[in-house]
Amino acid sequence: MVAAIRATEWNWLLLFHLLFSFALVGGAITVVTTSFAAVRKAWPEQVPLLRAIAFRTNLLVVLPGFVGAHVFGSLLADREYPHHEPDWLSAGFAITDAALIVGGVLLTLLQFWVLRRTRAGSPGGWQAAVATYLPPFVLAALVSVIVLMAGKPIS
């Protein structure tokens, strides 16, 4: 089966763009799940563990996922639309850039801060609240990008 595959540069770019995108969304869902579990009152002694998983997932899965999906997406766009970028693609890149800055960089730094505070005995505060309620917005931004990329609702 593998021998029958006629590889083209375009297809490899699409494959890696998709692989990084799946990892990115999987990481983002993990961050949402563990962050919300960390604020449930039923498991107060598990908060450091859940905050640590959220931080490490953002650092090791979400951030590389953002970078990989963006890089391969840009290479793909350059080949498919060399002269004029359609609006849906421009909108998709703009949302991804904003999500990368907020959800990738700022959220990772905030989660590191929250993790240190939690380990020092202060699991609450506005920092923890932002680190909990920001990830769903990042995930929603990613879903909107998927809708733009697949549905191309604007020309």
Add this chain to the structure above:
Amino acid sequence: MTKYDWLLLIHLLGAFCFLSGSIVAGILHAAATRRDRPSEVALLLGLVRPMVAVVGAGSIVVLVFGVWLARDAGYGVSDGWVVAAIALWAVSNALAGPAGKSLRQARELAERLAANGNHPSEELHRAVADRRALIFNYTSFLLLIVILVLMVFKPGS
């Protein structure tokens, strides 16, 4: 949006539920294998539970809308790459079933141990890191990657 765009969008959303949901389950399972306290293992494997529904729904959506999309785009359902993808989808799901059952038993054991002193247990460690379940899970995920390769390259079309 055209009919093709709608079909592709729903097919892709299903694929994200299927593949990304599997990644979530993998991350939480991997974290659980590194914990000793039953309460921590029970918590992490408990968080996997909702993902099972997401992955299951995604696997159905991706198949139904994938076949519909292939027909709409002019590919035959009997084309080699479509048949291979459907066969791999079936094998992947067949492997994920027993692996999921093994994880459920590990979670139930962790919950029992957590309620009875929460002491580390070698039996729990073996159950969470069950070699057969891990092999089934990794193979199942690898098959999903092969399906993705088939979807992108469409060999023989």
